[in-house]
Amino acid sequence: MAKQQPILKADDLSKRYEDGVLAVDHLNLNIYPGEVYCLLGANGAGKTTTINLFLNFIPPTTGTCYVNGIDVTKDPLEAKKYVSFVSENVMLYGNFTARQNLDFFAKLGGKTSLTKNDYYQVMRRVSLQEKAFEQRVKNFSKGMRQKLGISIAVIKDAPGILLDEPTSGLDPKAAEEFLEILAELKKEGKAILMSTHDIFRAKEIGDRVGIMKEGRLVMERTREELQYEDLVKIYIDYMKSEPLTMA
Amino acid sequence: MLKTIIRKEVLETIFSYRFPLFAVICLLLIPLGMSVNQASYAKRVRDYSEQVRLANEAASAIKIQDVMAGTVAIKGFRPPAPLSVFTQGFESTLPRYYEFTQDGFKPGESASDDESILSVQGKVDFVFLVQMVISLIALLFASDMVSGEKESGTLRLMLANRLPRDTILAGKIGGGYLALWVPFLLAFLMGAVVLMLAAFPLFGGDMSTRVLIIFLGTSLFVLTYFTIGIAVSTSAAKSRTSLVAILIIWAAFQLIIPKLGDMVARLVYPVRTETEVSLQKSLLVRSIDMDQAKELGRQWDLIFGSMSQEARDKQDKQDSPENKKWGPIRDDIQLRARERKAQQLSAIDETYLQEKRRQLNLAVNLSLVSPSAAFARFIADVCGTGELERAKYIEAVRSHQKALDNELFSKVKRTLMIHEGGHMSLGFSAMPVDASKLPKFSITPASMAETFKANVRSLLSLLFWLIAPFAFAYAKFSKYDVR
Numbered sequence: 001m002a003k004q005q006p007i008l009k010a011d012d013l014s015k016r017y018e019d020g021v022l023a024v025d026h027l028n029l030n031i032y033p034g035e036v037y038c039l040l041g042a043n044g045a046g047k048t049t050t051i052n053l054f055l056n057f058i059p060p061t062t063g064t065c066y067v068n069g070i071d072v073t074k075d076p077l078e079a080k081k082y083v084s085f086v087s088e089n090v091m092l093y094g095n096f097t098a099r100q101n102l103d104f105f106a107k108l109g110g111k112t113s114l115t116k117n118d119y120y121q122v123m124r125r126v127s128l129q130e131k132a133f134e135q136r137v138k139n140f141s142k143g144m145r146q147k148l149g150i151s152i153a154v155i156k157d158a159p160g161i162l163l164d165e166p167t168s169g170l171d172p173k174a175a176e177e178f179l180e181i182l183a184e185l186k187k188e189g190k191a192i193l194m195s196t197h198d199i200f201r202a203k204e205i206g207d208r209v210g211i212m213k214e215g216r217l218v219m220e221r222t223r224e225e226l227q228y229e230d231l232v233k234i235y236i237d238y239m240k241s242e243p244l245t246m247a
Numbered sequence: 248m249l250k251t252i253i254r255k256e257v258l259e260t261i262f263s264y265r266f267p268l269f270a271v272i273c274l275l276l277i278p279l280g281m282s283v284n285q286a287s288y289a290k291r292v293r294d295y296s297e298q299v300r301l302a303n304e305a306a307s308a309i310k311i312q313d314v315m316a317g318t319v320a321i322k323g324f325r326p327p328a329p330l331s332v333f334t335q336g337f338e339s340t341l342p343r344y345y346e347f348t349q350d351g352f353k354p355g356e357s358a359s360d361d362e363s364i365l366s367v368q369g370k371v372d373f374v375f376l377v378q379m380v381i382s383l384i385a386l387l388f389a390s391d392m393v394s395g396e397k398e399s400g401t402l403r404l405m406l407a408n409r410l411p412r413d414t415i416l417a418g419k420i421g422g423g424y425l426a427l428w429v430p431f432l433l434a435f436l437m438g439a440v441v442l443m444l445a446a447f448p449l450f451g452g453d454m455s456t457r458v459l460i461i462f463l464g465t466s467l468f469v470l471t472y473f474t475i476g477i478a479v480s481t482s483a484a485k486s487r488t489s490l491v492a493i494l495i496i497w498a499a500f501q502l503i504i505p506k507l508g509d510m511v512a513r514l515v516y517p518v519r520t521e522t523e524v525s526l527q528k529s530l531l532v533r534s535i536d537m538d539q540a541k542e543l544g545r546q547w548d549l550i551f552g553s554m555s556q557e558a559r560d561k562q563d564k565q566d567s568p569e570n571k572k573w574g575p576i577r578d579d580i581q582l583r584a585r586e587r588k589a590q591q592l593s594a595i596d597e598t599y600l601q602e603k604r605r606q607l608n609l610a611v612n613l614s615l616v617s618p619s620a621a622f623a624r625f626i627a628d629v630c631g632t633g634e635l636e637r638a639k640y641i642e643a644v645r646s647h648q649k650a651l652d653n654e655l656f657s658k659v660k661r662t663l664m665i666h667e668g669g670h671m672s673l674g675f676s677a678m679p680v681d682a683s684k685l686p687k688f689s690i691t692p693a694s695m696a697e698t699f700k701a702n703v704r705s706l707l708s709l710l711f712w713l714i715a716p717f718a719f720a721y722a723k724f725s726k727y728d729v730r
Contacts (some may be wrong), residue, residue, distance in 0.1 A: 048730075055407050057729050077409045085407035091399035093255070095262035107251040108408040152404070162407075 005069060006030035007082065007160040007191035008037075008054060013063035015049050015215075023049040025215035026063070031191040033159060036182060038206035039195045040235055045212040047195035051162045054193070055085060067160055081110070084158045088165040090149030094138030098123060098148050101137055102155060109156035119155070125184075126151045127177050143174030150181055161185060163194040167201055179205050203231045211238050248410060249418050256422025260388060266426065269384050273434035276380070280371050281438040284332040285445045291327040298344070299324050309682040314349065314659045315675050321347045321655075322355065323647050323688025325640055328631035329448060333461055334374035334623070336632025345644045345688075349656035350532070352648045373438070374626050377465050378619050379501060382472040385427055386493040389476025391486035392419050393724065398486055402729045416477070416724045420717070424473045428466060435462055453695060457629050460695070464629070464709075468622040471712045475618075478716035481723035505620040508613030516606040524599045531591055536663065539584035540671070544664035546576050577662065607634075611704070621708035628698045635693045635701045643690040650686040 010029040016022045024046045031037045039047045052058050054065045056076040065072045068082035092101045102119045106112075123133055126147045137145065146166060153161050163182075167175040175198070182205055186192060196202050202209050203226055211219040211234070218238050221229065260266055302322040313319045324344040331338040342354035396402040405415060439458070442449055449458060476493055483489040550569050611634075614620035627633030662674040699706070 052730055055403075057403065057406065077411065080407060080409045083407070085404065087400050087403055089400055090404075091401060092404075093259055093401060094399075095259060100258070104251065104255050105404060105408070108248070108405060108410055110409065149404075156408075 004032050006032050006066070007068055008162075008193050009066040009069075010050065010053070011064045011066065013050070013053060013065060014061045015046075015053060015058065016061045022215050024053065024060075027212075027215075027217055029193075029210070029217070031160070031193050033189045033191050034186055035207045036186050036192040036194060036205050038202035038209045039193065039212055040197070040199060040202055040209060041195075041212035042197075042239060046215040047212055048164055049215075050212075051085070051164050051193070051195060054083065054162055055080070082158050083160040083162060084109070084153035084156045085162045086146070086149045086153050086164070086166050088168050089142075090145045092137045092145060092148060095136060097134045097136055098128065098140070098144075099133050101148060102151055105152040106155045109152075109158070111155060111157075114155070122151045122155045123148070126154065126181050141174075143170050143177075146170060146174065146178060147181075150178065154181075154185065159189070159191060161190050161192045163192065163196075165195055165197065167196060167198050175201060199232050199235055211235060213238055249414050249421070252415060252418025253422035253425065256392070256419055257426045260423055260426035265384070265388065266430075269388075269427070270430040272376075272380060272384070273430045274437060276371070276376050277373060277431075277434035278437040278441045280373055280376055281332050282441045282445070284335070284372055285442055285447055288327055288329065288332050288447075289445070295324055295326055295343075298322075302344075303687070306685055307682050309655070309680070309685070311659065311677050311680050314655060314680070315661075315677060317349060319348060319655070321651060321685070323347060323644065325690060328636065329454065330457060330461070330630035331632050332372075332442060332447065333458075334372050334627050334630050334632055336627035336630060337634075337637050338632040341637060341640060345647075347648055347651050349652075349659075351528075352644055373461075373465075374623055377468065378623060381427075381431065381469055382501070382619065383497050385469050385472040386476040386479075386497055387490075388423055388427060389473045390480055390489040390493045392423055392477055393480040393727065394483045394489045395480075395486040397484065397727075397729055406729055412725050412727070413721060416481075416721060420474060420477055420720075423477070424470055427469060427473065431466070431469065435465075456695065460629050461626055464622065464626055467709065467713060468618065471618050471709060471716070474713065474716040474720065478720040478723070481720045481727055484728070500617040500619045504617040505614040505623075508616070508620070509610045511613055512606045512610035516602065516609060518602045518606050519599065524595065528592055528595055531595065532588060535584055535588045535591070537665070539580060540663040540665045542580050542584075543577060543662060544666040544672075546580065547573065547664055548667050550576070581660070581662070615704055615708040618709055618712035621705040621712075625698075625702045625705040625709070628693065628702055629695075631692060635698060639690055639693055643688070647686065647688045654685055655680055 008029070008031040010027045013024055013027040013029075014022070015024040023044075027046075027050060029037070029050075039050065041047050049058070053060050054067065054072060056065075056072045056079065059073060067079040070079040070082070072079040093104070096104070099116065099119045102122065103114070106114055106119070120133055124130070128144060128147045128151065132140065132144060137148065140148070150166070167178055170178060179201055182192060182194070186205075186207075194202075194206075207223050209221050209226065209231065210217050219234060221231070221234070302324060306321050309319055309321075322344045325341060328336075328338055340357050342357055344355040345352045346355055391398075393402070396405070406412070439449060448454060475496065476489075479492045479496065480486075480489045483492060550573050611624070615624075624633060628635040658678040658680050660676045662676070664672050664674075666672065693701070
């Protein structure tokens with residue numbers, strides 16, 4: 001099978017902040033349609049910075065981020081057409097109902113002619129309880145808000161999805177449901193980049209898993225490779241060691 | 248896209264706990280304030296009509312003997328400004344009337360006869376509510392529109408879409424402002440209905456134009472404060488920081504700058520008190536009168552020699568050669584004295600006015616750093632209760648004094664003479680006066696063109712505060728760190 005074009009691509013990407021901290025150091029990454037890439041690493045390893053660079057929230061110091069082949073610094077608005085984003089803490093608009101939140105973000109994502117039923121279908125798909133559809137989001141649990149967050153990504157129907165620690169703080173059931181949704185999106189051909197601390201779920205869902213340390217991608221393993229290796233041990237070893245060259 | 252953001256901002260504002268509070272404040276206080284001030288205005292109009300009637304009666308009963316006796320004091324009343332229902336301005340501090348005598352004019356008591364506690368705490372009128380309450384609420388509403396969304400993470404979600412930042416900013420300003428403006432509009436309309444029910448002449452003359460200008464001016468003022476709030480919000484990473492910053496800005500604009508401007512002007516350009524100037528003028532008049540009396544006495548003595556008082560009185564009535572010589576000399580001395588008096592009094596007045604103008608200019612220029620001061624000045628002038636009205640009032644007083652001097656006071660000539668040896672004599676000559684034809688006191692109200700011309704600086708200040716925060720917010724938000 002001919003290799004497809006990556007939806008999300010980081011090419012020699014570096015980011016050094018004004019205070020001198022090198023958050024991302026010469027990162028190269030390609031995420032293809034139907035692939036889930038899990039980025040592991042301690043706090044401050046550069047995972048969120050990588051996602052921020054893909055969203056053009058911050059400019060890179062060197063290198064380039066591409067979304068669907070579009071350089072995000074050159075044409076950020078066009079690039080954002082092809083990517084959805086779910087953050088760690090999906091707060092949304094507390095005084096709006098779930099449907100109103102979904103309606104607002106769907107319109108921002110370019111979906112202007114959706115009906116109430118379309119919204120309900122998407123919320124059902126992410127397993128949000130039916131009674132919550134017309135409830136104000138301020139009373140939602142974190143799990144419910146994460147589900148609504150992913151429904152925003154689903155409704156946009158972009159080929160690339162960026163998830164910034166989406167399962168952090170979720171109870172096991174909610175986290176499991178979340179992974180089921182990701183698996184479905186993967187089946188649909190979405191290219192997913194997920195930053196996470198959750199080694200077990202990374203191994204479960206990830207087609208590839210990378211470990212970042214001090215801005216560098218210090219290890220990358222495929223799902224197949226991880227069948228024969230202990231990801232927890234690898235992760236702890238890398239966290240303890242000095243940054244090394246790519247393994 | 249802009250419509251979507253505007254709609255979202257409107258809904259978000261309406262659903263917030265602050266909105267009902269704001270709506271209640273607007274819908275309750277604005278019509279209530281207008282109603283209370285309308286009642287006060289109606290009372291002042293009744294008082295004014297009665298006082299003008301009495302003053303006209305007294306004026307038409309004036310006889311030349313009263314003028315000769317120097318007991319004539321004609322009162323000219325200032326009519327209450329109808330639009331004082333919107334802002335009191337100088338309405339309660341301006342003299343209700345001026346008293347005109349042959350020695351000049353002096354102010355009567357001020358219009359304030361209100362014994363309520365508001366006399367101490369400040370009147371609650373429309374402009375006060377807008378300046379002190381609505382401006383603060385506008386700032387509060389705007390303060391977390393950007394920084395609050397950053398904290399909640401929704402700004403990142405928004406910007407993860409194909410959405411230009413200027414569209415977000417425009418949507419936030421448009422939507423947030425619209426949610427504030429609608430309750431304000433309703434409250435204003437309710438106030439207008441309250442005024443109409445109270446038979447207020449809302450559609451007389453250029454009243455409706457002025458009311459429309461008040462409404463538009465106030466709408467722009469609220470937008471100014473809202474944009475300042477947004478600008479602050481785009482400069483802060485946290486909504487708490489925005490809140491502290493806007494409270495400082497509000498206090499500076501409402502309380503510190505306008506008062507500081509006045510204080511600095513008083514320190515830099517101190518001005519004498521009215522009493523000091525009045526005393527200086529009295530001394531001058533007395534001195535010129537004395538010089539005139541001495542000169543008249545000297546000339547009389549030269550022409551008539553040392554006649555007895557009785558003989559002088561007889562001589563005065565005869566058509567003698569001495570009398571023919573005396574007449575032009577007396578008139579010349581009196582004319583020169585009058586001219587000298589007018590010239591020197593005018594110089595004192597002009598110097599005093601210049602001092603006051605210099606102080607006022609500095610105070611105004613400094614206070615106009617605050618959009619709030621600019622707004623209050625402009626609206627007060629539109630309502631006829633501001634600086635322009637004060638200037639028009641005093642202009643009318645001066646002009647009326649001149650008219651009365653010509654039509655009444657100059658009809659009696661008092662000739663005081665101090666003869667050699669120090670003894671004095673006093674003579675009168677009087678012309679007939681028709682008291683019913685005396686000019687009536689009136690103030691020409693400032694036209695809208697004059698109002699705009701006098702408020703160019705205020706309008707420029709408001710325009711600056713409308714554009715600058717928007718430009719600042721635009722520049723800041725285009726580089727705003729949403730992380």
